[in-house]
Amino acid sequence: MAPKIFIDGEHGTTGLQIRTRMAGRRDVELLSIPEAERRNAAMREDMLNSADIAILCLPDDASKEAVQMVSGNNNVRVIDTSTAFRVNPGWAYGFAEMDGDQAERIRAARFVSNPGCYPTGAIGLIRPLRAAGILPDGYPVTVNAVSGYTGGGKQLIAQMENPDHPDAISAPHFLYGLPLTHKHVPEMTVHGLLDRAPIFSPSVGKFAQGMIVQVPLHLDDLTEGATMESIHAALVAHYAGQDIVTVVPLAESKALPRVNAVELEGKDTMKLFVFGTPGALQVNLVALLDNLGKGASGAAVQNMDLMLAS
Ligand SMILES: NC(=O)C1=CN([C@@H]2O[C@H](COP(=O)(O)OP(=O)(O)OC[C@H]3O[C@@H](n4cnc5c(N)ncnc54)[C@H](OP(=O)(O)O)[C@@H]3O)[C@@H](O)[C@H]2O)C=CC1
Ligand SMILES: CC(=O)N[C@@H](CCC(=O)OP(=O)(O)O)C(=O)O
Incomplete structure (x- = not known):
């Protein structure tokens, strides 16, 4: 079964560009929320918890809220594009070329903070x-x-x-x-x-x-x-x-x-x-x-x- 990816904030600038990059990919299944429901917290929580990887393309506060929503679900891995977790030692910093072993850290991580x-x-x-x-x-x-x-x-x-x-x-x-x-x-x-x-x-x-x-x-x-x-x-x-x-x-x-x-x-x-x-x-x-x-x-x-x- 193809891994499920949910982009929370998929209708924003960063989210849309991720979607464009994923168009036509058959190795992943994209979960999606209609644009009019993008701030529907119950729907987001459901999607977030159905995903194998959730990519958060939200402002900092909404990102923190989304991470809270999956905190009890170890099956969901998270990539956050906001500033919220970039200096948090519990998160892998998502700059793969920054060090020889950084790609491996990202590969193994549950939580990855995408760099600014x-x-x-x-x-x-x-x-x-x-x-x-x-x-x-x-x-x-x-x-x-x-x-x-x-x-x-x-x-x-x-x-x-x-x-x-x-x-x-x-x-x-x-x-x-x-x-x-x-x-x-x-x-x-x-x-x-x-x-x-x-x-x-x-x-x-x-x-x-x-x-x-x-x-x-x-x-x-x-x-x-x-x-x-x-x-x-x-x-x-x-x-x-x-x-x-x-x-x-x-x-x-x-x-x-x-x-x-x-x-x-x-x-x-x-x-x-x-x-x-x-x-x-x-x-x-x-x-x-x-x-x-x-x-x-x-x-x-x-x-x-x-x-x-x-
Ligand atoms: N643009 C860039 O070049 C970069 C952006 N980033 C980071 O990526 C993240 C997204 O930024 P960007 O795409 O530019 O921002 P946008 O404002 O373009 O998009 C943000 C999206 O999140 C939605 N949103 C906002 N609040 C909530 C909420 N409480 N619940 C659900 N959805 C919400 C917005 O909906 P609505 O339309 O209703 O506001 C919008 O669709 C930010 O943290 C930003 O700092 C990081 C690196 C570069
Ligand atoms: C031009 C502009 O306004 N840029 C944004 C940074 C964009 C970005 O990298 O987003 P993060 O803050 O999530 O890293 C700013 O200065 O706030």
């Missing part, structure tokens, strides 16, 4: 350098990023696409998270293996799907001997043996006049770049992804497939 879109880029750049001892304790990491507006879900999509919306946004690019307390900071700190919270400055551009995450570094404040080449080599070594996170060769990066935020739109992969001038004392690490691809729905399907393979 920005943290996927930031952790993808930072963690290998912490693990290799290149980024020392106390380094003041900054993370600057731009996301496609689908990152803000149905509400931000309406504000960006509908000029008659009462809170319509006309800006082609805007900064937010200005108090520097964005909900992704704890996740970047914990899974980035940082001993000091990064300064995180997010922004949104007038494009639907795509993301650039930047981590600029001063080489003379890193562990002695760190160079653009050694940082690149550490990233290449960390991501060897898989093809979802790729590290762009230095020669290729050097030839690029610009980085296009929507280059990976519709893809579930992530590209990492090391920019700078050989011999100079600064580098800019850049991650490029689709906020709804490797940043959300693509990662959720990848995690589901790992769990189904257990």
Whole structure:
């Protein structure tokens, strides 16, 4: 019998994209709730408890409520796309390429928290350098990023696409998270293996799907001997043996006049770049992804497939 999958929040932005990715798959059975009943708690509870894997694409509070609904049912495994459980040690963090054994952890887990879109880029750049001892304790990491507006879900999509919306946004690019307390900071700190919270400055551009995450570094404040080449080599070594996170060769990066935020739109992969001038004392690490691809729905399907393979 095909395993049953229920996407709670299937009519939202992340849920819809997961459904699109699962269309035509015969190895799983999708349980579904009509859109008009999407907030019907009794129906959701029933579906959640009938599933082998429940994928939660809900705001944090609703995710916590859904997890409560299956807490007594060990047959249901959960992938949560919200922020609610990302630094909870009882949950496996759903970034399979983050460490050599992370895919195995996800495969064996009952509870998997899907990473945030920005943290996927930031952790993808930072963690290998912490693990290799290149980024020392106390380094003041900054993370600057731009996301496609689908990152803000149905509400931000309406504000960006509908000029008659009462809170319509006309800006082609805007900064937010200005108090520097964005909900992704704890996740970047914990899974980035940082001993000091990064300064995180997010922004949104007038494009639907795509993301650039930047981590600029001063080489003379890193562990002695760190160079653009050694940082690149550490990233290449960390991501060897898989093809979802790729590290762009230095020669290729050097030839690029610009980085296009929507280059990976519709893809579930992530590209990492090391920019700078050989011999100079600064580098800019850049991650490029689709906020709804490797940043959300693509990662959720990848995690589901790992769990189904257990
Ligand atoms: N969009 C992105 O790029 C990313 C999103 N995420 C996370 O994924 C989750 C979903 O986000 P996203 O898809 O963007 O959001 P959306 O607002 O687009 O979709 C959320 C869905 O959940 C439904 N919902 C809200 N509250 C409840 C409830 N109490 N019971 C049942 N259903 C409910 C909404 O219904 P209604 O229409 O009635 O509000 C909607 O269908 C969030 O936690 C988000 O932070 C994570 C990474 C990236
Ligand atoms: C553009 C935009 O608004 N982005 C969202 C984050 C999207 C995301 O990654 O969702 P999680 O918070 O569940 O991880 C934000 O900044 O709140």
